[in-house]
Amino acid sequence: MKTLDPLAGISAFLAVAETSSFSRAADRLAMSRPTVSAQVQELERRMGVRLLQRTTRSVALTEAGEAYYQALSGVLPQIREAERAATSFxxxxxxxxxxxxxxxxxxxxxxxxxxxxxxxxxxxxxxxxxxxxxxxxxxxxxxxxxxxxxxxxxxxxxxxxxxSPIQVCATPDYVQRHGRPERPEDLARHACLHFARLRWGRVWHFSRKDEKVRVPVVPRFECNEGRSLLSAALAGAGVALLPGFVVGPAVRAGRLAVLLEDWAIATIPxxxxxxxxxxxxxxxxxxxxxxxxxxxxxxxxxxx
Structure with a gap:
């Protein structure tokens, strides 16, 4: 069996060199003996030099093998440390x-x-x-x-x-000046503050039980960022359609009033x-x- 992994061959060679046995090297590496032998043979073939002298009774390093072993003896601990560092992440x-x-x-x-x-x-x-x-x-x-x-x-x-549920909000002062919408269609006469990236485009969707209403809006102010629309709403510029994570603190503080509370809008995942x-x-x-x-x-x- 040939392998394209030079490190596998090096591991096999070092194990054999340290145990003076293909069988004991195989046990150490949790491999079969033929696999260890094949990896060492492939390493020798690739390098063009014999590293181990094999007999029927023993395995010994050649002169080239001894030099190679001394040069490599510190490599595997470094490789294992590198692997440990990578896998730790x-x-x-x-x-x-x-x-x-x-x-x-x-x-x-x-x-x-x-x-x-x-x-x-x-x-x-x-x-x-x-x-x-x-x-x-x-x-x-x-x-x-x-x-x-x-x-x-x-x-x-x-x-x-x-x-986060989407809510329709305006300041109490705006509601006092322009009236509270009773139905979604009433928003047509209000200044709408529109989030430009709304996936439905310039259409606000409402539902109540089996009733569904789509309200096309002509924005008085349109922006692609929620906090800017919140600032405009807090300044009394109009009615904003925004998620709870944007308007929630202002609603709880009484700075914004939630409108059309009996109508459901979307929930943003x-x-x-x-x-x-x-x-x-x-x-x-x-x-x-x-x-x-x-x-x-x-x-x-x-x-x-």
Whole structure:
């Protein structure tokens, strides 16, 4: 049997040299004796020199074999240490995690959780990149993305770690000046603050029991980032359609009023997305599990 792996041949040679026996070398390496013999023969063939002198009763190093053994005697421990260092990233929660997340979720929610996570896991560092763009995880070398909307793409694994209901909100002052909408259709006469990346486009969807209503909107203000729309809503510019994780604190503080409360809108799933790989690093698994636990306790996010 020939092998293309020179390290396999080296391991076999060193084992035979140290035990003076193909059988004992095979036992040490958990291989069959013919496999060990074949690997040593392939190593000798590739090098063009005989390393072992074989007789029916013994195995001894040739002069070339002795020189080769002395040169290699420190190699295997280094290789094993290198393997241990590499596999530790798979088995232990250590290393750096590159994470992509949207700004409206990242700044207010993920950043404080990252700080808590780092205290609990001193062997991990995190690089958090805040962007509305759906990054290519493999090409841009991200370990993980947290996304509020999901676009199916090849070679990724997704895990839902939470969800946040969408709400229609405006300031109490705006409602006093312009009236409270009683039905979704009433929004046509209101100044609508629209999230530009809404997957339905400029149409707001509502449902109540078996009734479904689609409301086309002509935005008074349109933006691709939730916190900017929140600022506009808090300034009294109009009615905003935003997820609970953006408007929740302002609602609880009385700065925003929830409108059309008896109508259901959508719920935004929050996903952890990472490259498809059977060997997900322990650091990523640990971080995703932590986020799912903490986000599940958040008042504006439903548990996974």
């Amino acid at each position: 798979q088995q232990e929660a250590i290393g750096r995690i590159r994470v992509s997340a949207p700004p409206d979720l990242g700044s207010d929610h993920l950043a404080p959780l990252v700080a808590e996570f780092l205290k609990l896991n001193p062997g991990i560092s995190i690089d958090l990149d805040l962007s509305m763009d759906a990054v290519n995880l493999v090409e841009e070398k991200f370990d993980l993305a947290i996304r509020g909307t999901i676009s199916i793409e090849p070679n990724v694994v997704t895990r839902q770690i939470g969800a 929050i996903h952890a997305v990472y490259p498809a790989n059977r060997h997900i690093a322990a650091k990523v698994k640990t971080f995703v599990g932590f986020l799912a636990d903490r986000l599940g306790r958040h008042p504006d996010i439903l548990a996974e």
